Amino acid sequence: MARRFTYDDWMESQGIPIHRGYYVEDLRTAELGWWEDRQVDAAFMQLRGMEGVVEGRIEEIPPGHSLPPLKLSVDEQVYVLGGRGVATVWTDDARPKKTFEWATRSLFLVPRNSYCQLTNMDGNNPARLLHYNYLPIAMSATPDPDFFVNNPYSTNSFLHSTDEFYSEAKAVMEEGEGAFAGRGRQVWHGNFFPDMAAWDKLVPFWGRGAGGHVVFIQSPGSEMHAHMSVFPARTYKKGHRHGPGRVIVIPGGEGYSVMWEEGQEKIVIHWHEASCFVPPDRWFHQHFNLGRADGRYLALHPPNQFMGMSEKVTDRGRDQIEYPNEDPWIREYFESQLAERGMTSEIPAEAYEDPTYEWDYSKSSD
Numbered sequence: 516m517a518r519r520f521t522y523d524d525w526m527e528s529q530g531i532p533i534h535r536g537y538y539v540e541d542l543r544t545a546e547l548g549w550w551e552d553r554q555v556d557a558a559f560m561q562l563r564g565m566e567g568v569v570e571g572r573i574e575e576i577p578p579g580h581s582l583p584p585l586k587l588s589v590d591e592q593v594y595v596l597g598g599r600g601v602a603t604v605w606t607d608d609a610r611p612k613k614t615f616e617w618a619t620r621s622l623f624l625v626p627r628n629s630y631c632q633l634t635n636m637d638g639n640n641p642a643r644l645l646h647y648n649y650l651p652i653a654m655s656a657t658p659d660p661d662f663f664v665n666n667p668y669s670t671n672s673f674l675h676s677t678d679e680f681y682s683e684a685k686a687v688m689e690e691g692e693g694a695f696a697g698r699g700r701q702v703w704h705g706n707f708f709p710d711m712a713a714w715d716k717l718v719p720f721w722g723r724g725a726g727g728h729v730v731f732i733q734s735p736g737s738e739m740h741a742h743m744s745v746f747p748a749r750t751y752k753k754g755h756r757h758g759p760g761r762v763i764v765i766p767g768g769e770g771y772s773v774m775w776e777e778g779q780e781k782i783v784i785h786w787h788e789a790s791c792f793v794p795p796d797r798w799f800h801q802h803f804n805l806g807r808a809d810g811r812y813l814a815l816h817p818p819n820q821f822m823g824m825s826e827k828v829t830d831r832g833r834d835q836i837e838y839p840n841e842d843p844w845i846r847e848y849f850e851s852q853l854a855e856r857g858m859t860s861e862i863p864a865e866a867y868e869d870p871t872y873e874w875d876y877s878k879s880s881d
């Protein structure tokens with residue numbers, strides 16, 4: 516990619532590893548290096564599809580240690596790759612600090628202009644976290660990297676907008692678009708989700724195939740949002756495409772995803788817990804479950820400006836590939852991968868004949 520951004524220069528000047536390419540097979544074991552400025556072992560991820568839009572940062576806390584407090588001027592989502600600990604979050608005023616415990620596969624939001632100190636409560640094992648934010652975009656608008664770290668600007672309006680900032684998420688019905696038009700869309704509003712592998716409040720992901728289910732997540736008071744898709748063993752979702760910056764990390768399951776630019780060679784990414792990949796801008800991608808249980812992928816979303824058009828009905832013919840219209844290789848490769856494992860596909864034959872075929876979601880538990 517020829518274009519460079521302020522964020523790229525800043526990132527490369529920090530002296531820690533940068534993971535590039537299409538995916539990181541296991542974020543729990545990805546190489547880190549000592550980051551003098553932040554006093555932590557860390558690495559950046561700049562996968563294809565992230566460039567210039569979102570930051571991905573891996574950090575590890577030694578057993579029983581606390582990291583120095585950090586105040587960023589942007590909201591940040593944190594996904595726990597492994598370990599357990601405590602987060603303490605506060606603002607410059609004398610308001611009480613907010614503290615909560617996190618563990619493997621927790622997802623939480625650190626609000627802008629707040630200090631956050633992370634402590635590893637396990638005396639024997641390190642804790643590793645994935646941090647996700649919109650710093651590249653912010654640094655394009657204000658090309659002064661220091662502006663965003665430990666800036667003395669003070670506000671308590673977001674963290675203290677509610678007494679229950681980190682309490683249980685609440686379901687809110689929002690108007691649906693695309694395949695959700697007329698049905699409404701259930702969105703969970705919250706800033707702390709204790710375990711994404713155990714989360715079971717799901718709704719059908721209409722139109723995307725495989726009988727898949729989904730939870731949409733929104734942090735109220737922030738523009739950050741996410742979704743997690745859950746889909747059954749021995750099935751696969753429909754190929755589709757959208758904008759860049761959706762960082763996908765796997766809370767559980769085993770499978771692979773295929774990504775390709777229209778008319779170009781396909782890239783196969785095998786995944787399991789803590790694998791991470793990012794579909795590049797406007798590349799088709801498709802997710803396949805090779806396990807014996809549900810597969811899950813958590814997608815951390817870029818700013819709304821970059822979400823792309825794939826959820827709008829008018830674009831579905833262009834941005835989603837129905838099963839009957841697939842490249843035959845998609846089905847053949849899936850079935851051969853299953854056969855190697857002594858399994859067969861659960862995609863019904865009708866789905867390959869009728870482009871409007873829909874799973875019977877009335878049988879599902881919700």
Ligand SMILES: [Fe+2]
Pocket residue numbers: 755756757794800
């Ligand atoms: Fe996608």
